[in-house]
Amino acid sequence: MQKYKAxxxxxxxxxxxxxxxxxxxxxxxxxxxxxxxxxxxxLVMFPYPSGDLHIGHWYNFAPADVFxxxxxxxxxxxxxxxxxxxxxxxxxNAAIKRKIHPRVWTMKNIVxxxxxxxxxxxIYDFSREVITAEPDYYKWTQWMFLxxxxxxxxxxxxxxxxxCPKDQVVLANEQVIDGRCWRxxxxxxxxxxxxxxxxxxxxxxxxxISGLEKVDWPERTKTMQRNWIGKSEGTIIQFKILNFKFKxxxxxxxxxxxxxxxxxxxxxxxxxxxxITTKQQKDEVRHYITNAHLKTELERTSLEKEKTGVWTGAxxxxxxxxxxxxxxxxDYVLLSYGTGAIMAVPAHDDRDFxxxxxxxxxxxxxxxxxxxxxxxxxxxxxGLLVNSGEFTGLESADARAKITGRLKGKGLADFSTQxxxxxxxxxRQRYWGTPIPLIFCENCKKLAENPKSQIPNPKxxxxxxxxxxxxxxxEKDLPVKLPSLKNFKPVAGGKSPLARVKSFVNTRCPKCxxxxxxxxxTMDTFVDSSWYFLRYPDPKNKKQxxxxxxLRAWLPVNMYIGGVEHAVLHLLYSRFFTKFLRxxxxxxxxxxxxxxxxxxxxLGQDGQKMSKSRGNVVDPDNLVRKYGADTVRMxxxxxxxxxxxxxxxxTGILGIKRFLDRTWSKFLNFKIxxxxxTSRELERLLHKTIKKVEEDVRNxxxxxxxSALMIxxxxxxxxxxxxxxxxxxxxxxxxPFTPYFSEELWHKIGNKKSIHIELWPQYDPALxxxxxxxxxxxxxxxxxxxxxxxxxxxRPEIExxxxxxxxxxxxxxxNPIKKIIFVEGRLINIVV
RNA sequence: GCCCAGGUGGUGAAAUUGGCAGACACGUACGGUUCAGGGCCGUAUGCCGCAAGGCGUGAGGGUUCAAAUCCCUCCCUGGGCACCA
Numbered sequence: 082m083q084k085y086k087a088x089x090x091x092x093x094x095x096x097x098x099x100x101x102x103x104x105x106x107x108x109x110x111x112x113x114x115x116x117x118x119x120x121x122x123x124l125v126m127f128p129y130p131s132g133d134l135h136i137g138h139w140y141n142f143a144p145a146d147v148f149x150x151x152x153x154x155x156x157x158x159x160x161x162x163x164x165x166x167x168x169x170x171x172x173x174n175a176a177i178k179r180k181i182h183p184r185v186w187t188m189k190n191i192v193x194x195x196x197x198x199x200x201x202x203x204i205y206d207f208s209r210e211v212i213t214a215e216p217d218y219y220k221w222t223q224w225m226f227l228x229x230x231x232x233x234x235x236x237x238x239x240x241x242x243x244x245c246p247k248d249q250v251v252l253a254n255e256q257v258i259d260g261r262c263w264r265x266x267x268x269x270x271x272x273x274x275x276x277x278x279x280x281x282x283x284x285x286x287x288x289x290i291s292g293l294e295k296v297d298w299p300e301r302t303k304t305m306q307r308n309w310i311g312k313s314e315g316t317i318i319q320f321k322i323l324n325f326k327f328k329x330x331x332x333x334x335x336x337x338x339x340x341x342x343x344x345x346x347x348x349x350x351x352x353x354x355x356x357i358t359t360k361q362q363k364d365e366v367r368h369y370i371t372n373a374h375l376k377t378e379l380e381r382t383s384l385e386k387e388k389t390g391v392w393t394g395a396x397x398x399x400x401x402x403x404x405x406x407x408x409x410x411x412d413y414v415l416l417s418y419g420t421g422a423i424m425a426v427p428a429h430d431d432r433d434f435x436x437x438x439x440x441x442x443x444x445x446x447x448x449x450x451x452x453x454x455x456x457x458x459x460x461x462x463x464g465l466l467v468n469s470g471e472f473t474g475l476e477s478a479d480a481r482a483k484i485t486g487r488l489k490g491k492g493l494a495d496f497s498t499q500x501x502x503x504x505x506x507x508x509r510q511r512y513w514g515t516p517i518p519l520i521f522c523e524n525c526k527k528l529a530e531n532p533k534s535q536i537p538n539p540k541x542x543x544x545x546x547x548x549x550x551x552x553x554x555x556e557k558d559l560p561v562k563l564p565s566l567k568n569f570k571p572v573a574g575g576k577s578p579l580a581r582v583k584s585f586v587n588t589r590c591p592k593c594x595x596x597x598x599x600x601x602x603t604m605d606t607f608v609d610s611s612w613y614f615l616r617y618p619d620p621k622n623k624k625q626x627x628x629x630x631x632l633r634a635w636l637p638v639n640m641y642i643g644g645v646e647h648a649v650l651h652l653l654y655s656r657f658f659t660k661f662l663r664x665x666x667x668x669x670x671x672x673x674x675x676x677x678x679x680x681x682x683x684l685g686q687d688g689q690k691m692s693k694s695r696g697n698v699v700d701p702d703n704l705v706r707k708y709g710a711d712t713v714r715m716x717x718x719x720x721x722x723x724x725x726x727x728x729x730x731x732t733g734i735l736g737i738k739r740f741l742d743r744t745w746s747k748f749l750n751f752k753i754x755x756x757x758x759t760s761r762e763l764e765r766l767l768h769k770t771i772k773k774v775e776e777d778v779r780n781x782x783x784x785x786x787x788s789a790l791m792i793x794x795x796x797x798x799x800x801x802x803x804x805x806x807x808x809x810x811x812x813x814x815x816x817p818f819t820p821y822f823s824e825e826l827w828h829k830i831g832n833k834k835s836i837h838i839e840l841w842p843q844y845d846p847a848l849x850x851x852x853x854x855x856x857x858x859x860x861x862x863x864x865x866x867x868x869x870x871x872x873x874x875x876r877p878e879i880e881x882x883x884x885x886x887x888x889x890x891x892x893x894x895x896n897p898i899k900k901i902i903f904v905e906g907r908l909i910n911i912v913v
Numbered sequence: 914g915c916c917c918a919g920g921u922g923g924u925g926a927a928a929u930u931g932g933c934a935g936a937c938a939c940g941u942a943c944g945g946u947u948c949a950g951g952g953c954c955g956u957a958u959g960c961c962g963c964a965a966g967g968c969g970u971g972a973g974g975g976u977u978c979a980a981a982u983c984c985c986u987c988c989c990u991g992g993g994c995a996c997c998a
Binding site for chain 1: 914925932933936939952991993994997
């Protein structure tokens with residue numbers, strides 16, 4: 082090997098120099114259209130401005146930028162924007178704790194994080210930055226709300242919320258610690274009904290499932306979304322209630338087990354519970370319901386899973402055999418799913434079985450699994466029907482259709498599709514969020530509810546009055562600005578801090594000019610982030626959320642990259658928004674993100690999730706100061722497979738630092754060979770590496786791409802001299818990983834323009850194919866030898882040559898050859 | 914409990930998807946250096962064995978000429994969901 086003087090690359094100086102030059106020259110400014118280039122919208126999930134950038138942000142942003150840069154070099158016009166998801170609870174908490182205004186706290190954090198993000202050296206076009214907490218932005222969030230409202234997709238209803246009885250305020254899940262209020266550890270949190278705004282995402286349940294077919298997303302993410310939406314096909318069956326005129330509907334996916342229904346269970350909140358409960362059972366039932374509401378969701382689940390319930394005293398009649406069965410209530414039945422009532426078949430459902438055993442209810446087998454099954458467990462699979470009257474002997478699947486069909490004929494049942502998905506609760510009783518642009522007018526409500534009224538009021542599809550008394554604020558009066566406040570504590574009675582603002586609460590009705598109040602709730606921050614990707618193409622537009630031609634130029638997003646923790650909520654809400662906006666005529670596509678990739682989660686060195694309270698947060702600034710951004714970027718690519726993540730392991734970073742130092746030293750001491758030809762063997766490796774890096778980055782295999790670059794450099798280092806052309810190609814394929822370093826060497830070798838406007842080098846497939854390969858020789862599947870073989874040697878020739886080899890003969894010995902397996906380009910296996 | 918990932922050297926990890934297990938790095942050892950060093954360069958490095966050789970991808974079994982990869986049973990780790998009829 083050629084010896085040369087080792088020299089250290091000085092990252093700090095180089096990086097700040099190029100940062101400045103790039104910013105001045107605006108090489109990362111994106112035009113909406115460039116002739117001869119296709120647009121590519123590359124998006125990373127925008128961060129919440131929590132204070133400092135941590136290593137997890139870097140892990141998201143840096144390898145994603147390698148992908149974006151490679152696309153750019155391949156001739157695409159790449160839009161890679163960044164912004165801040167700036168509303169949310171932590172700002173309010175910080176405000177209360179440190180007495181800074183949430184806006185001041187948030188904007189301070191944004192300034193810090195923007196500077197840190199710039200250090201990474203990504204191709205972000207900062208001129209397109211969006212901040213969801215700015216009136217310029219939330220004006221359009223409010224506009225979106227109004228579109229939903231006008232389309233009948235926003236409505237108000239009561240919903241249970243965590244409630245601190247001491248402060249009389251609604252609590253977020255994270256403010257409930259072990260079932261107690263975070264500020265009053267002696268106070269148990271209860272569930273209380275509060276008026277809330279909802280979006281009817283359930284209207285789109287079916288399309289949210291079918292649309293998944295169209296997108297290139299990880300299969301596990303699609304599965305999670307499907308499970309979340311939870312479509313199931315079953316039957317709704319009516320059960321008569323003894324001594325009452327009405328019937329109660331139950332939903333079941335197993336009508337084939339109807340003969341085994343030995344009791345019925347209602348959710349404690351079921352509206353008919355009150356009516357059917359007998360006098361003797363009244364106290365017990367009331368007690369049970371009160372208790373259920375004292376428990377938070379957390380408590381209910383953290384307690385042991387023993388079933389609880391009480392009998393209402395009433396009986397229902399099984400429509401298929403007129404059998405009288407008792408009606409119970411229990412919190413294992415949920416009001417929000419199906420009909421809020423079930424027929425219980427203890428022999429063939431695990432939960433019903435447990436419940437029946439505890440309360441000594443009848444367990445009757447009606448399905449024969451056709452194999453041995455322990456007595457102490459429910460058989461939940463299919464089989465042949467037994468004890469089922471005329472249906473006995475049928476196969477489960479067949480019986481489902483036949484039993485439903487029979488009851489349907491009598492008007493007692495019907496097929497039904499149900500979803501687990503619930504409507505999206507979007508109102509928050511909080512200050513730091515987008516105000517909901519509505520006014521409530523008591524006078525207009527009375528008019529709307531008066532049947533003689535002349536004013537036509539919107540009705541829902543079920544014929545109910547829609548949001549009577551709620552008036553949408555005119556679009557030209559948007560934004561409804563978030564007033565400045567000093568006190569951010571929620572107002573007792575469950576109201577948002579905005580209820581303290583006089584001008585907000587005392588206003589005029591735009592319709593009747595009478596006294597009215599503004600809605601004081603703000604929106605869930607998931608609303609802000611459900612459409613932000615539509616704003617980047619035209620972030621300063623004052624007339625529209627984005628111009629149509631810019632939407633056409635960029636959307637839908639070609640590649641979306643972010644954490645798997647958003648696999649359901651954010652990604653589902655964004656898809657819902659997109660579909661809604663398409664139906665409202667504002668968009669021409671129906672899926673927002675055509676491709677999606679997740680980065681893994683970087684854990685602390687202790688293997689735990691990074692958090693300030695654990696004290697295991699890795700600060701990237703220290704690393705950047707020590708090694709430079711390029712080293713950190715490349716190390717994050719190299720450390721592990723991108724989607725995998727894992728504990729932070731800093732030990733390997735030296736390997737990357739050495740790689741860059743060695744490249745630097747070799748370069749400064751290099752000889753450019755006069756003749757343009759590098760050795761053929763190096764030339765081949767170079768082309769192989771171009772191909773490998775290209776493919777690996779496309780598949781988000783950044784770690785093996787880096788390794789390929791190292792292998793190439795190790796080979797270059799062996800040479801006395803390397804041609805200028807080879808050096809330049811090497812720098813180009815290195816450039817997406819180490820933008821500063823590559824730029825510096827690119828200029829040192831004599832180029833005047835930036836390496837980052839260069840095109841990706843083309844590899845020569847013929848060159849890669851050519852030459853020899855190592856043929857593996859196996860005897861009985863064990864590798865015994867290998868030999869270099871030319872690519873175009875045919876099988877008979879190879880067999881003859883292999884069998885003639887001493888090494889082969891030795892292992893075969895006197896045994897007769899049974900079989901020879903030959904895999905072209907790979908191995909030969911001789912079976913004896 | 915259910916669902917989804919995953920388990921490979923001292924460490925992070927590779928393995929063209931059934932075809933050379935451990936690429937590329939880190940660490941370690943020894944040697945070199947125009948050597949303060951946690952610098953740089955070289956050699957070695959899965960385990961057992963002086964060697965020939967044997968054994969090795971969480972454990973056990975199976976399919977195959979050939980298994981980290983496919984199938985069955987079990988164990989462990991991480992993530993998600995919380996009784997969805």
